[in-house]
Amino acid sequence: MNSSQRGCSRRLLVLGLVLVGLLPTTIRAQQSIVSWGSDVYDQVWATPEGGWFTQVAAGDRHSLALRADGSIAAWGLDSDGVISDTPVGTGFSKVAAGDFFSLALRADGSIVAWGVDHDGVLSNTPVGTGFTQVEGGWRHSLALRADGSIASWGSDSPNGVVSNTPVGTGFTQVAAGRRHSLALRADGSIVAWGEDDWGQVSNAPLTTGFAQVSAGGAHSLALRSDGSIVSWGRDFAGQVSNTPVGTGFTQVAAGTYHSLALRPNGRIRAWGWDQHGQISHAPEELGFTQVAAGGQHSVALGTEILDEVRAEIVSWGEDTYDQVWDTPEGGRFTQVDAGGAHSLALRSDGSIVSWGYDAHGQVSSTPLETGVTQVAAGGAHSLALRADGSIVAWGRDDKGQVSNTPLGSGFAQVAGGSQHSLALRADGSIASWGRDYEGQVSNTPLGTGFAQVAAGLYHSLALRADGSIMSWGFDGDLQVSNTPVGTGFTQVAAGGGHSLALRADGSIVAWGEDYSGVVLNTPVGTVFTQVAAGSSHALALRSDGSIVAWGEDWFGAVSHAPEGTGFTQVAAGGDHSVALRAHISAWSDAGSALAGVHGAPLLAGTGSIVAGSDNVFELSDAAPAAAAGLFLGLSSSPVPFKGGTLMPAQIMAPLMQTTSALGEILVPFRMPEGLPSGAELWAQWAIQDAAAVQGVALSNAIMGVVPVLSIYSAVP
Numbered sequence: 001m002n003s004s005q006r007g008c009s010r011r012l013l014v015l016g017l018v019l020v021g022l023l024p025t026t027i028r029a030q031q032s033i034v035s036w037g038s039d040v041y042d043q044v045w046a047t048p049e050g051g052w053f054t055q056v057a058a059g060d061r062h063s064l065a066l067r068a069d070g071s072i073a074a075w076g077l078d079s080d081g082v083i084s085d086t087p088v089g090t091g092f093s094k095v096a097a098g099d100f101f102s103l104a105l106r107a108d109g110s111i112v113a114w115g116v117d118h119d120g121v122l123s124n125t126p127v128g129t130g131f132t133q134v135e136g137g138w139r140h141s142l143a144l145r146a147d148g149s150i151a152s153w154g155s156d157s158p159n160g161v162v163s164n165t166p167v168g169t170g171f172t173q174v175a176a177g178r179r180h181s182l183a184l185r186a187d188g189s190i191v192a193w194g195e196d197d198w199g200q201v202s203n204a205p206l207t208t209g210f211a212q213v214s215a216g217g218a219h220s221l222a223l224r225s226d227g228s229i230v231s232w233g234r235d236f237a238g239q240v241s242n243t244p245v246g247t248g249f250t251q252v253a254a255g256t257y258h259s260l261a262l263r264p265n266g267r268i269r270a271w272g273w274d275q276h277g278q279i280s281h282a283p284e285e286l287g288f289t290q291v292a293a294g295g296q297h298s299v300a301l302g303t304e305i306l307d308e309v310r311a312e313i314v315s316w317g318e319d320t321y322d323q324v325w326d327t328p329e330g331g332r333f334t335q336v337d338a339g340g341a342h343s344l345a346l347r348s349d350g351s352i353v354s355w356g357y358d359a360h361g362q363v364s365s366t367p368l369e370t371g372v373t374q375v376a377a378g379g380a381h382s383l384a385l386r387a388d389g390s391i392v393a394w395g396r397d398d399k400g401q402v403s404n405t406p407l408g409s410g411f412a413q414v415a416g417g418s419q420h421s422l423a424l425r426a427d428g429s430i431a432s433w434g435r436d437y438e439g440q441v442s443n444t445p446l447g448t449g450f451a452q453v454a455a456g457l458y459h460s461l462a463l464r465a466d467g468s469i470m471s472w473g474f475d476g477d478l479q480v481s482n483t484p485v486g487t488g489f490t491q492v493a494a495g496g497g498h499s500l501a502l503r504a505d506g507s508i509v510a511w512g513e514d515y516s517g518v519v520l521n522t523p524v525g526t527v528f529t530q531v532a533a534g535s536s537h538a539l540a541l542r543s544d545g546s547i548v549a550w551g552e553d554w555f556g557a558v559s560h561a562p563e564g565t566g567f568t569q570v571a572a573g574g575d576h577s578v579a580l581r582a583h584i585s586a587w588s589d590a591g592s593a594l595a596g597v598h599g600a601p602l603l604a605g606t607g608s609i610v611a612g613s614d615n616v617f618e619l620s621d622a623a624p625a626a627a628a629g630l631f632l633g634l635s636s637s638p639v640p641f642k643g644g645t646l647m648p649a650q651i652m653a654p655l656m657q658t659t660s661a662l663g664e665i666l667v668p669f670r671m672p673e674g675l676p677s678g679a680e681l682w683a684q685w686a687i688q689d690a691a692a693v694q695g696v697a698l699s700n701a702i703m704g705v706v707p708v709l710s711i712y713s714a715v716p
Contacts, residue, residue, distance in 0.1 A: 037297030038276035041077035058294030059097030082115035098136025121154035137176030161194035177215030200233035216254030239272035255293030317576030318555035323356030338573030339377030362395030378416025401434035417455030440473035456494030479512030495533030518551030534572030596689030596697030603699035629654035
């Protein structure tokens, strides 16, 4: 799981709080949201963080969530205001998402609708109060009245999905699909109407005893009272034939071509079409309480969502081949690179991790050796430089970009282009091989004294020792002829049809094809330390470790660039990017506070996380003269805990304190000597606070990568 699955960073200290008597065992943790699947319109990326949500709904390309105060959050594609026109205020009790419109039910049972008004799906919304449920389909809607009668409106073509709505009372639930609808009677029998080209109406089960129905694109699901599932309708991707067997399921949800079911322990089962990870990216945690299936994405609400560990590698942008999703977790990486649709990372032991598109073995054929000193990702091939200066290449070989790799040792750097490669020898001479249609091989400059090489789509760059630049290859967008003259450059990067160069003063020069402003919008200033050029986007790293992205924003290649500082390297691929973050050596704020009388209590950790160093945990903005417990945990422990895990051993018992009259606590401690590095230490305070939910406030959690925790010693 990676950061593409949003909402995975919230969990309460429920277990630990119960252990020390601060919470009753019946407390229900705040519910947070996880989204997965297609993210073309940020329906995953923009998932709201935080807790206290009570319901989620998924439309064709957008999603909704209802907060505990009755306010609504909306995200995804904003067609005709389906996001921006979301009603403000509180007091809503239910939400529903149609194809390009949304519905909400107020506490008085009245309905509000917004978005695209196809066929009167907004303007014909019934007025009045007394409705208990709303459902949005493809250009049509349903609402259930308190007496169990059904109202329907919107598009009625081609098969009477509005006009054939059953009359009478006694219905308990409705479900709207693409062009068909379902209703559940009080006896558990099902009524289906509308389009029937895949049997989504005529094959509806005729028995009783059903407890819930859900209508998808052209298939449907029904949940029996024993928790078993029945499905019928279109089955091109197994959305019917792969329906799980057995009993005990608690909820079902049908999307356009995929389906979801929830088990009693809160685990999600997904089946059907998996083009965008609707199935394979479903979260594996327990504790989910509701699922919603949309067009090609899904949303789930849960209480036991695992915290997302701050990884050293961050990926963003296109995820068609899991080049974001499969980003390796953990730390001890030293370099990253991004290719056409795959990525590479180098570990500190010189071993290689690769992920993403694998049609040519650029992932599966990655060498298993250690001792590699640099990696480079090309269009669909990869390169690695060994400690002895020899090169290994793998992946696509249609132009000899693998088989023609030079033998021998003594190379100092490698670079991969779309279908060609470069290598820099120790004497500063350049070797090139692979595709040569545009002279990217035959026009390679001769001689020694070069300090760096960069390979783009069909052109290449080389930096001389005096800081001057040579370029060769395809020049259709002046990426060769407009190469800046002069000396004083320190790094070059070659993209799809553009190039970048970094000057010694930290300023950037860009030239070549200006698609989507990738040249014109190059940032100004002198604070940059590295540049990277992708297919049609670019990246730059500032001296504080923050990232700037510009150019074409397909798949969020620009807008999804991570915020914050502390990054040490960036790499730009086709439409995705990778960044390496500095290994955490100081306390990092992990968020997730739960407000009390003075707002969110603040925990700060100061000091160097090095064995033998003095540190201080400082709590502020808490309730005065209140009992508080400091929880410490290691991610390697088996017991769930906010921000990591709670160690059950005696040495890790919560440290109980009382806040001062100002709501503050200071806890000095010393890191033990002689402990191995690499473990994660997490800390968080729980404070008795009458103004907080359930009477307990939580500080933010903080985390640092430290030696494996032994007995910590408080300084007297």
